[in-house]
Amino acid sequence: MTNNPELDVLVIGTGAGGAPLLARLAAAGLRVLALEAGVRHRPAEMPTDEVAQAGLFWMDERLSAGKDPVGFGRNNSGRGVGGSTLHYTAYTPRAQPDDFELLKEFGQGVDWPLSYADLEPYYDEVEQFLGVSGPSEYPWGPPRQRPYPHPALPLNGAALLMEQAAQQSGIRTSAAANAALSRPQEQEGYGLRPACSNRGFCQAGCSTGAKASLDVTYLALAEARGATIWEGAQVTKLLMKGGRVSGAEFVRGGKTQTLHARQVVLAAGAIETPRLLLLSGVGNSSEQVGRNFMAHVGVQVWGLVDDDLRPYKGIPGGLISEDFHRIPGLVGGYLLQSLGVMPVTYATQYARGTGKWGAALSEHLSQYNHVAGINVLGECLPYAGNFLELSSELDERGLPKPLIHFSFGENEHRMAKHAETVMRDLWAKIGAREVWALPRAAHTIGTARMGHDPSSNVVDAFGRSHDTPGLWICDNSTFPSSLSVNPGLTQMALSLRTADALIAELKA
Numbered sequence: 333m334t335n336n337p338e339l340d341v342l343v344i345g346t347g348a349g350g351a352p353l354l355a356r357l358a359a360a361g362l363r364v365l366a367l368e369a370g371v372r373h374r375p376a377e378m379p380t381d382e383v384a385q386a387g388l389f390w391m392d393e394r395l396s397a398g399k400d401p402v403g404f405g406r407n408n409s410g411r412g413v414g415g416s417t418l419h420y421t422a423y424t425p426r427a428q429p430d431d432f433e434l435l436k437e438f439g440q441g442v443d444w445p446l447s448y449a450d451l452e453p454y455y456d457e458v459e460q461f462l463g464v465s466g467p468s469e470y471p472w473g474p475p476r477q478r479p480y481p482h483p484a485l486p487l488n489g490a491a492l493l494m495e496q497a498a499q500q501s502g503i504r505t506s507a508a509a510n511a512a513l514s515r516p517q518e519q520e521g522y523g524l525r526p527a528c529s530n531r532g533f534c535q536a537g538c539s540t541g542a543k544a545s546l547d548v549t550y551l552a553l554a555e556a557r558g559a560t561i562w563e564g565a566q567v568t569k570l571l572m573k574g575g576r577v578s579g580a581e582f583v584r585g586g587k588t589q590t591l592h593a594r595q596v597v598l599a600a601g602a603i604e605t606p607r608l609l610l611l612s613g614v615g616n617s618s619e620q621v622g623r624n625f626m627a628h629v630g631v632q633v634w635g636l637v638d639d640d641l642r643p644y645k646g647i648p649g650g651l652i653s654e655d656f657h658r659i660p661g662l663v664g665g666y667l668l669q670s671l672g673v674m675p676v677t678y679a680t681q682y683a684r685g686t687g688k689w690g691a692a693l694s695e696h697l698s699q700y701n702h703v704a705g706i707n708v709l710g711e712c713l714p715y716a717g718n719f720l721e722l723s724s725e726l727d728e729r730g731l732p733k734p735l736i737h738f739s740f741g742e743n744e745h746r747m748a749k750h751a752e753t754v755m756r757d758l759w760a761k762i763g764a765r766e767v768w769a770l771p772r773a774a775h776t777i778g779t780a781r782m783g784h785d786p787s788s789n790v791v792d793a794f795g796r797s798h799d800t801p802g803l804w805i806c807d808n809s810t811f812p813s814s815l816s817v818n819p820g821l822t823q824m825a826l827s828l829r830t831a832d833a834l835i836a837e838l839k840a
């Protein structure tokens with residue numbers, strides 16, 4: 333049994349929510365420790381081999397229900413020091429101001445309890461710190477305070493084709509903001525991160541440190557400033573004392589241990605965070621824990637072309653269009669992004685999306701070097717029927733598995749259809765021989781929503797629990813709406829904002 337009464341803050345999870353906050357708290361001189369279920373995956377130990385890299389993903393079984401059951405596992409969440417950023421594509425667009433005000437604009441969805449202006453300084457800080465590479469001019473959203481710290485990265489084969497097709501269709505595109513370096517950058521606590529070598533296996537882990545996963549950026553800074561990270565430590569319960577959260581019980585090296593702290597930050601992601609809250613019976617007087625689960629409309633459209641594209645090569649996240657940020661008749665909109673894809677991931681997505689198997693699948697995969705993909709991230713509204721609950725099935729620790737109910741609503745179906753038509757047209761423009769769509773939902777969002785009203789939200793606008801002192805939540809679970817962009821940058825900005833509120837409270 334371990335006990336450390338001196339700890340100011342205990343952080344659970346070291347992904348996009350946990351890591352920036354850990355660094356900020358440590359830099360403020362607070363005594364902080366993070367418990368991370370996964371282990372360290374150092375860049376030099378990342379083989380260019382998707383199968384060997386399965387350890388980057390959260391593979392414990394999650395049960396899926398509903399009309400559009402979400403495929404978990406390698407599809408959508410990470411496990412390791414750095415969380416899902418170890419395998420993210422590192423697309424880092426900002427949300428647009430109106431993303432935070434869907435209800436005001438459409439009378440549907442939910443408004444955030446904060447605005448773009450509240451997040452803007454944090455967006456800027458994160459982009460500079462990670463070393464985001466991006467365009468000097470970006471056609472969408474408000475003007476930036478400062479340019480991106482590095483020029484945009486080169487486009488891969490699919491991105492070049494998408495750019496050509498979009499030009500013919502009158503759709504504007506731009507090189508995307510991507511948190512991989514186009515020039516070397518010194519990183520406190522890590523050393524020199526080199527420029528990206530275009531290896532292309534970003535989603536199997538970057539082997540050079542060029543991609544800004546959080547292990548080589550905010551977590552390196554956190555440790556340099558005195559934070560402690562315990563890897564391989566899976567929290568199984570939040571502990572209460574005197575009506576407040578006082579620490580956590582966790583399993584490390586086969587032993588059950590406990591740690592106590594003045595404040596606890598839950599940053600375990602949008603599935604494990606509500607699961608832990610429900611398992612512990614904490615923070616749920618609103619009865620909203622687990623509710624409002626969202627996953628982006630993520631349909632992909634692929635084209636078969638003559639060019640030898642080698643889809644595994646180059647930056648997988650290169651080209652973007654936000655021309656469909658608003659679509660008449662729909663609530664919200666979507667962005668278009670070019671794809672790069674590794675072979676096993678592609679085979680899995682193709683088999684899942686088309687139901688093809690055996691000889692038909694093998695035959696299709698023989699053309700892998702000639703496939704070009706585009707995908708969308710579209711707004712998903714929060715629905716009462718989309719939620720996480722504890723299943724009666726138990727995992728190997730004897731804890732209930734999470735069961736996630738998910739069905740797209742009318743808006744999501746219409747958006748996916750709209751996007752599919754746009755993308756099919758794009759591939760038709762450049763003469764693709766065959767075009768097919770893979771329906772998909774992307775990212776895990778919602779389940780511990782932030783908002784002003786304690787009766788319908790789990791945390792406040794800073795991530796502070798409405799009903800349980802000592803508890804903060806800082807991960808994708810707190811998003812009130814899905815936003816029509818990739819969630820990573822917004823999550824890191826929120827993390828710094830939560831850290832500032834926490835520091836203010838601890839130092840008051």
Ligand SMILES: Cc1cc2nc3c(=O)[nH]c(=O)nc-3n(C[C@H](O)[C@H](O)[C@H](O)COP(=O)(O)OP(=O)(O)OC[C@H]3O[C@@H](n4cnc5c(N)ncnc54)[C@H](O)[C@@H]3O)c2cc1C
Nearest residue numbers: 345347348349369415416421422423567604807808818820
């Ligand atoms: C394939 C893929 C590509 C992506 N690409 C992009 C992209 O290009 N751009 C973008 O913005 N976003 C992208 N994302 C999404 C992005 O990675 C996530 O939105 C973001 O990392 C979520 O942050 P989080 O803190 O909520 O969770 P995570 O980053 O997943 O961190 C949660 C951490 O908590 C740990 N944990 C969980 N339970 C426990 C427990 N009980 N005890 C201790 N530790 C625990 C986990 O191991 C994990 O390390 C991608 C995601 C995937 C899956």
